[in-house]
Amino acid sequence: MSQLIECVPNFSEGRNPAIIKQITDAIESVEKVKLLNVDPGHATNRTVVTFVGEPADVIEAAFRGVKKASELIDMSKHHGEHPRFGATDVCPLVPIAGISMEETVKYAHQLAQRIGEELEIPVYCYEFAAQKKERQSLAYCRSGEYEGLPDKLKDPEWKPDFGPAKMNVRAGATAVSARNFLIAYNVNLNTTSTRRANAVAFDVREAGRVKREGNPVTGKIVTDEKGEPVRIPGILKKVRAIGWYIEEYGVAQISMNLTDITVTPVHIAFDEVAKSAASRGLRVTGSELVGLIPLEAMLEAGKYFLRKQERSTGIADEEIIKIAIKSMGLDELGAFNPRERIIEYMLEDESSAPLNAMSLKEFANETASESPAPGGGSISAYVGSLGAALGGMVANLSAHKRGWDHRWEEFSGWAEKAKVSQNKLLKLVDEDTNAFNQIMAAFGLPKSSSEEKAARSQAIQDATLNAIQTPLEVMRTAFQSMEAIEAMAAIGNPNSVSDAGVAALCAKTAVHGAYLNVLINLDGFKDQEKAAELKHEATELLFQAESKEQAILKQVMEKINGN
Numbered sequence: 001m002s003q004l005i006e007c008v009p010n011f012s013e014g015r016n017p018a019i020i021k022q023i024t025d026a027i028e029s030v031e032k033v034k035l036l037n038v039d040p041g042h043a044t045n046r047t048v049v050t051f052v053g054e055p056a057d058v059i060e061a062a063f064r065g066v067k068k069a070s071e072l073i074d075m076s077k078h079h080g081e082h083p084r085f086g087a088t089d090v091c092p093l094v095p096i097a098g099i100s101m102e103e104t105v106k107y108a109h110q111l112a113q114r115i116g117e118e119l120e121i122p123v124y125c126y127e128f129a130a131q132k133k134e135r136q137s138l139a140y141c142r143s144g145e146y147e148g149l150p151d152k153l154k155d156p157e158w159k160p161d162f163g164p165a166k167m168n169v170r171a172g173a174t175a176v177s178a179r180n181f182l183i184a185y186n187v188n189l190n191t192t193s194t195r196r197a198n199a200v201a202f203d204v205r206e207a208g209r210v211k212r213e214g215n216p217v218t219g220k221i222v223t224d225e226k227g228e229p230v231r232i233p234g235i236l237k238k239v240r241a242i243g244w245y246i247e248e249y250g251v252a253q254i255s256m257n258l259t260d261i262t263v264t265p266v267h268i269a270f271d272e273v274a275k276s277a278a279s280r281g282l283r284v285t286g287s288e289l290v291g292l293i294p295l296e297a298m299l300e301a302g303k304y305f306l307r308k309q310e311r312s313t314g315i316a317d318e319e320i321i322k323i324a325i326k327s328m329g330l331d332e333l334g335a336f337n338p339r340e341r342i343i344e345y346m347l348e349d350e351s352s353a354p355l356n357a358m359s360l361k362e363f364a365n366e367t368a369s370e371s372p373a374p375g376g377g378s379i380s381a382y383v384g385s386l387g388a389a390l391g392g393m394v395a396n397l398s399a400h401k402r403g404w405d406h407r408w409e410e411f412s413g414w415a416e417k418a419k420v421s422q423n424k425l426l427k428l429v430d431e432d433t434n435a436f437n438q439i440m441a442a443f444g445l446p447k448s449s450s451e452e453k454a455a456r457s458q459a460i461q462d463a464t465l466n467a468i469q470t471p472l473e474v475m476r477t478a479f480q481s482m483e484a485i486e487a488m489a490a491i492g493n494p495n496s497v498s499d500a501g502v503a504a505l506c507a508k509t510a511v512h513g514a515y516l517n518v519l520i521n522l523d524g525f526k527d528q529e530k531a532a533e534l535k536h537e538a539t540e541l542l543f544q545a546e547s548k549e550q551a552i553l554k555q556v557m558e559k560i561n562g563n
Contacts, residue, residue: 007062008291046084070119105396206515267305385425395488
């Protein structure tokens with residue numbers, strides 16, 4: 001797997017589209033990075049940009065963006081609702097795939113050094129990239145904001161980690177970090193009061209509020225033996241929050257940074273804000289996501305709200321995401337398009353799974369064409385996915401059946417299992433065709449010299465093994481789906497028992513069809529010992545699937561005939 005990191009610079013310009021475009025053009029001038037999201041805020045006068053790529057490309061793109069921002073943004077004239085101290089206020093790097101946090105820190109320091117030395121911008125490193133313990137906190141690094149920089153830079157304690165210890169009037173300072181995936185998330189309230197919004201923010205944020213004697217707002221601050229204020233911690237761990245009024249929307253918001261969504265996911269933050277607001281006579285009206293969010297975070301949110309409704313979670317991802325959007329009011333202030341806001345969807349390359357991207361009609365026509373792929377292997381995988389989907393349908397209908405409300409969790413579990421099989425088989429539709437194409441490509445390799453012949457022969461054997469293992473995986477997955485199908489034939493909604501029967505027929509067909517593909521590709525595989533092992537597994541799976549199909553159909557027919 002190639003290394004992949006995300007960069008999420010925040011630029012102190014949210015009102016001038018021309019300036020924002022020039023900055024993002026500079027980022028996109030690095031060919032191999034992918035710009036995922038540009039999220040300007042008028043009231044905050046700040047734009048959050050998200051892009052991904054391999055480390056060296058991301059570092060170069062980030063540097064170009066910072067350089068362009070330093071040329072176009074004059075911080076001496078900047079005003080906005082959000083804390084800031086530089087034209088490029090923060091520039092965090094986030095490990096996404098194939099790279100550790102330690103490696104990401106090294107790239108953050110490389111970027112910080114370039115910004116400091118080549119652009120003469122003071123740079124402070126925070127979070128995992130911090131070189132001093134106290135600088136792990138972004139709020140600490142940014143204390144005093146832009147206006148406090150001249151005095152701050154004169155203090156030896158505030159010597160930048162990189163760059164000169166002198167004021168850059170136009171560009172200010174920049175904070176560079178390596179951090180975990182952070183979600184910037186705002187919850188909307190039915191009030192215009194910043195003070196009341198802050199009260200809610202203090203309730204939920206990890207830092208909580210300062211403890212006071214008597215009156216919790218005006219009372220004397222309680223201090224510890226070192227003279228430091230004693231704090232009353234908030235409800236949510238790994239959450240930073242403030243309350244503010246957004247003139248653009250005419251409402252107050254709780255602005256949160258969720259710094260570790262494995263500790264406090266977005267749906268829990270939403271619900272806790274709603275509880276706190278209600279206790280203070282306020283109401284949450286919706287919420288706003290700034291930047292992108294991982295797919296799993298949206299799926300977990302949707303499932304959380306489905307469970308609260310006592311509904312099955314074994315439904316299509318698109319439906320789960322729709323529930324999440326509506327439950328948290330993510331579309332209150334503007335359209336929320338999952339294809340533009342979920343990071344995995346932004347990274348999807350439809351060219352890598354062309355068959356899945358087709359309509360039913362297109363897929364059928366492509367199968368009927370003169371091209372040898374998609375062939376029987378892909379069709380077997382697709383038939384299997386339909387069988388798993390039918391099993392999931394029976395489970396979902398059962399979970400929703402009147403009078404069976406007390407069993408919704410039981411059927412939701414079966415629907416989840418069926419969905420796993422369905423999704424895997426859908427991926428195998430394209431993987432089987434890719435496996436065939438790899439064999440054709442191997443046979444097309446040059447064979448002029450002995451070295452070329454040896455390389456070609458090895459490539460053919462590698463591709464052949466893949467062409468055996470892919471339909472074998474179809475067999476395994478389709479047979480696995482029969483567990484849920486059998487359960488639905490036995491305990492599912494009796495009105496849908498025929499659907500369970502059709503599901504069993506599809507699953508067994510997928511197993512048998514894939515078996516034929518295993519056999520035909522085994523013929524060209526030279527490792528006889530391995531070939532015998534693979535054939536034995538495939539034959540055993542076929543036997544088990546046929547037995548399971550007969551058992552399910554027997555049960556289905558008995559129910560249909562009223563026995």
